Amino acid sequence: MKILVLVKQVPDTSEVKFNENGVMIREGLQSILNMFDQFAVEEALRIREKYGGEVSVMTLAPEQAKSALQKCLALGADKAYHISDRAFGGSDTLATSYALSLAIKKVGDFDLIMAGNQATDGDTGHIGPQVAQFLGIPHVSYVEKIENVEGDKVLVKSLLEDGYRMIEVKLPALLACIPPPNFEYSNPSMMGIVKAKNKPYVWLKADDIDGDKSRFGLNGSPTRVMKMYPPPKRSRGEVFTGNYNEAVKKIIDVLKEKKVIS
C-alpha cells in the first residue's frame, strides 16, 4: 500500500496574543505541524503497520516548513517531498491544490492519499477535496477513523454534525482526516529523530512538476484576500458577585423585556 499524506505547517493559533488594538501578534508564534495532519500521518503509519507499504509526506511551502516534514519522518514516515518555489507564492486553495495534484501525478502512483480535514490557519478545508477533484479520484471528508482496508477498498468513519456515516470507498482515494476528541498525538522518539536525517528528502521546483504555469501562485489564484482585521469584539457586560438572587432576578427581567422568555 503506497500512502501519501499532505501536510502543512501552521502557526500555533492556540497561543495567539493580541496587541492593544486587538490585532493578532504574529511574531513569535511557533510553527507547528497542523494537528489534523499529524493525526493523518499517525493514522497512515498505523495502516502501514497493519497492511505493509510505504508512507510518504508532501508539502507545498517555503523552505522553513522543512521542520514539519522532518517531524513526519521522525514520527515514522518513509519519504518526504517538499515543493518549494517562488512561483507558488500567494497561492489560494485552487492554485495550491492544482500544484499539489501535479506533483502527486509526477512522483508516483499512490493507493491512498490522506490530508487534514482543515488547516488551523487558512482553515478552508478545500485542499483535500480539490486535490481529489484534480486527480479524478473519490474522497471523503471528516474522516475520524479508518476502520479497515480490504483489497482495493477502505472503510472509514466520517463525521456528520449529529452522528457519523460508515463509508466504503474504492482506491485510489483521498481521505481528509479529523482527529477524534481526546486524540493523544505522539511525540517523535529520539530514535525516530535520528533516523529521519537519513530518509529520502526530495525537493521539487515549479519546473519539476509539469503543468500550466499560469495556474501557479498568485496569478493562478482566483481569490484575493482584500483585508484582514481582528474579529469584532463584544463588550463586557454587567458582572455580579455575591447576592445571586438579586442577580438572577435582574437577568430574568431583561430576558422578559427582550422577549426571550414570556
Next chain:
Amino acid sequence: MLDFTFTEEQEMIRESVRDFAQRKIAPIAMEMEKTKQIPEDVIQGMAELGLIAPTVSTKYGGQGFDAVTAGIIAEELSRADPTGSIPVFYLVQASWGHVFNKYGTEEAKQEILPNVTKGKWFLGIATTESDAGSDVLGTRTTIRKEGDHYIVNGEKMYISGVREAYTRGGGHITIAKQFPDRGAKGMTMFYLPLQQKGIIPTYVDDLGREGISTGGFTIDNVSIPKHYLVGEEGKGFYIVHEGYEYARGLIAVICAAAGLKSLERGEKYLKERKAFGLPLAKFEALQFRLAEHYTKLSFLRLGSYWALWTYDREGQKKATRFEVSKAIAMAKMFASEWSTQAIDEVMQWQGAFGYTRECTDQAAWRAIRSFAWAEGSKEIMRVIVARELLGKEYTAYK
C-alpha cells in the same frame, strides 16, 4: 568559529521532549510531592521516546547521544518538573548509564542496560557512606575476590533511587575498597543489584525531590559475578570521576533551567500582583533582582552547555581530562547556589503564599538545594578548580 546554536537534530529533540514534558509531566509534577513516586505512565512514556539513559549506545536500547544532547533533555525535563524528581531520575541514569556503557562488560551490558532504557529497572550510583562522602578514599565498603566471583561487605548512605531499584529491579554502580594499601589505585567499581539476599534498604526523609527516594543499604556478604565489574580492578576511583563529571554537567543545566523557569513564574506574578496601586513589576527594586538573577542564570546555562561540550570534545580527543574536570567543576560550582537564590527571590515576591506548600517554587527550592551536595559538593568544585589552576602539588591532603 563561535556559534551558539544547536544542530537541527538537537532542536527537534528539544521540541519533542519539551512538548512531551509540558503535556505529560508538568501537569502532574506537584502531585509527586504527595504520591512520592513518578507515575508509571510517565516512565513508560519517557522510555518510548528514548529518554531513559539516552547516552547508552543503540545496541542496548539507548540513543548513543553525546553530553550536550543529554543536556538538552535534562533542561526540558527540569523546566517541566519543579520537584526535581524526574530530572534526578533522568540524570543519574543518563550519567551512570554512560559509564556502564563505556566500562561495563559486554555480558553485563546486554543483561542490564536494555532493562534500564526500557524503563523497567533503575540504575543508580552508590559511593557515599555515612562516614565518607567527599572523601571517596575514606570508603569503608570492601570487595574481595573469591574464586570466579566477588564478595562485598559494607553500607552506603544518601543514595538516590534506592526504593526504585529495590522495588522495580536494577541496582547501583557501587564503589568499594579492594586493596586498602593502594590508595586511589585500590578502589574497584561494580554493579550491585539491590534485589538480592544480603541487601537491606533504609530510607531517609530528605527535604525534596519527593518523587524519587533517597536512602541507603547495608551489604552483608553479597556475592557478585565477575562480569559485574565496571572497569578493571583498582580503576574505580578514576572511573567514578568520569561519571561524576557527566552528572555534574547535567546538574548544572538542570539548576539553570529550574531557576529560569521559576523566574518565568515570578515574572508573571510580578505583572499580576498589585501593591500600593501598582503591579509589583513596576517597582525597580524588584525589576533589578529579576534582571540580576536572569543574567546570572543565563550565564550558568551557557557555561553548563560549554562544560558538556568540553566533555564531548574529550571523546573527540580535542580536550584533556583536566580541562574537562575544570570546566565541569566551574559549571557546577555556583549552579545550586545561584538557582536557589533566584528561586528564593521568586518565593519572596509571592509574599506569604511563597511560604506555603502550594507554592511551586518552594518545591523547586528544596529540589535544587540538594545539588549543593549531590554528585560532589560545591566546596569540592572549588577544590577541583583550584587544583587545576595551582597544580596537584598544592593539594593539602592525599
Next chain:
Amino acid sequence: MIEDYKGILVIGEIYEGKIRPVTFQLITKARELADTLNTSLSTVLIGYNINDMAKEPIYYGADKVYVLDNKMFDPYIAEVYSAVLAKFIDQLKPEIVLIPATHTGREYGPRIAAALQTGMTADCTDLAIKNGRFIQIRPAYGGNIMGEIFTPNHRPQIATVRPNVFKARDPDTSRKGEIINSAPDLSGINIRTYIKDVVKTTVAGAKKIDEAKVIVSGGRGVGSKEGFELLKQLADLLGGAVGASRVAVDLGWMPKSAQVGQSGITVAPDLYIACGISGTIQHIVGMKDSKIIVAINKDPNAPIFNIADFGIVGDLNEVIPIFIDELKKVLNK
C-alpha cells in the same frame, strides 16, 4: 466572459427528508444581495422524491427553484453531488453560488470550484456587496482573524456559508416563483463511494443546538456527566437545548453533537447561558453571535465575562438552582 454570469444560486440542502434550515437562512440573505445587485435568485434542490418541497425556497425569496431529482442522489455522496452540480452550474452560469457550510457542503463544495476552475471562499460568516463587488467575510487562524475575500476575474464566485450566521425570514406562502424540473446530467459519473451505515449520536429526544433558540452550555466546571442534569432542567424550562465545551465532550460528559466552538458547531441563539466554561477563543468563536450571553463562572477573571452581557461570579451548583426557582415563579410553573 464574466459578464455572461448572472444571478445568484443557493444550493439547498436536504437532510433527513427535509430542507435544512440553513438553506432558508442563505436564501434570505441571498435575496438581499440579489436586490442590491438587481439580479435574480435561484435555488437548486438535489435529492430523491423531493418535488413536494420545491415550493418552500420561494417562500423565503427564491425566484426560481431547480429540482434535480434522481434515485442516485439518495443517499448523498460527494463525488456524485459535486459532479452533477458542477455541470448544472456550468450551464446555469450564475455569478454567485452559495453553499451551506455543513459537513456535506464543505465536502462536495470545493470539488465544484476545482471542476469549474474558479475561486471559492470557505465558511463565511458574513457576505456583503461593496462597490458592486461580492465580499465574502470569513474567520481564519482559529477565529483570531477575519478576512475579506473577493474573486475579481473568475465566475462564478462560490462561497460556503456557516449555518446560523443569518436569520431566515418568516416564510411568505403567497410569494410566487418558478419551479423547474431539470434532468440532471449523469453522464460520466462513476460511483466509487458506498454508504454502509448512518449512525446518529444525538441522544433521542435531545434538542439540536443548531436549531435551538436557547442554549444552556456547560464546560469543565460542571464537574461530571451527572452535573449536566442540572443544566438540562434549566434548558427544559426555557425550551432550549444543552450545549457543551470541547472539554466536556472530551471527558465524555456530552456527545460531540453538543459541542459549541471552532471544532464543533457555531450557534447564534437568542440566549446562551455558559456554565463553568472559561471562554477560550475556540469556544467563543462558536457562540459570540448569540443575542444575549449569560455566564456563570466561579473565577472572576474568566475571559467568558469579557463577552457576556451578564455574568455571575459563583458556583454554578448554587446559582443554577436559584435561576430555576426564579424562572419557575416567572413562568408560573
